[in-house]
Amino acid sequence: MKEIEFYDAAKETMPVKERERFLNEQLREIVNYAYDNAPAVKEKMDRVGVTPSQIVTVRDLEKMPITRKDDFSELQKLNPPFGGFLGVPEIREIFVSPGPIYEPEIPEAQYVAAAKAFYAAGFRKGDRAIVTVSFHMVLAGPHLAGALRRLGITIIATGVGNTELQLQIMRDLKVTGYAGTPSFLMILIKRAEELGYNFRRDFELRHALLGAEMLPEALRRTFEQDYGINAQQIYSTGELMLLGYECSQKSGWHIPEEVLIEIVDHETGKQLPPGEVGEIMVTPFNKIFPLIRYGTGDLSSIITEPCPCGRTSPRLTGLLGRIGEEVKVRGMFVHPRQVKEVMAKFDQIAQFQVKVGRREQRDEITINLELKDVTIDKQQLTNDLAKAFQDVCRVKADKIEFVTKGTIPEEHKVIVDERTWE
């Protein structure tokens, strides 16, 4: 990675122990800074009697109250325009996210974070990239464009829409990179085909950095195998900016060194061990807008095993949904999306539903299945499914039952909680 001078690539591969030390140092610095400069942070720490000197390691963050995304617009109304979270006396730009939520300018560190994402996705100096996200009000466009510019990539700030004009620009300017949503990339490709082009042959597009929506694996394969476009995802939000990016392994999102992420039980605020599903809680190392312990409401889990790419940062396992959709079973959150991920591995299954009941003071998971072909080896499927379920959901299914076609209603919840608590 030595050809980049703009950011210190060595940081991405620093040894795990050093990373731990680095994060703790950054944490102490931002907490001290925020306490002295952002009134809302001082207020929230004083409220529970925590002082900056008590926050020494990541573990200590549990002492800090959570600020929730869902309350943030309200907090800003009470204390406009930034809810007391502005950490600097002067700013040069203000962005507006839906809500409205007001966000001060993008810190330099966040351009670095996004540059890491583009670099990991194969973007290099000499590329020409269209940035097809909004440049009005929100910071998405300026953020991504700024990161590309810093990598020496030529940008064309095309923004949202104008499908045919975008195609013409891509042809005229020999565009090699795309930043935007997966769905808009597909719209561009389909429109090009309707216009009689062979996308792979007639366009130069080779790298795509995708965000703001889920990227189903089937769609990624289509981009890569049918159209020759390497597709990698990012995870970002308006207030926090870049929180994760895929590397060439495409198995989880590396957390950039510019933020600290905890996965917590959203009911207790306690940190959860790797593999367990909880809320993504973020502390960005951003002195302009130091949102300490900011709850996104998004669910994920963390992988700490080393990644073959050489980056030593932990990875998020992707977005597993939002708070409120998941069901807590034997102390573990199970989300409908995890169940769907398991079932997608088995072609034989026509319909499925997970029921959570209670028997002798213990949660009991029953999986109901309708099969496409009832003559298949049910025992084999039971064994394979039980294993896959436990691997992904981290809890064991107690029963797998085969039901006749039509038992599971057409419109149904993936997980039904049948427990009563009397």
Ligand SMILES: [Zn+2]
């Ligand atoms: Zn990696």
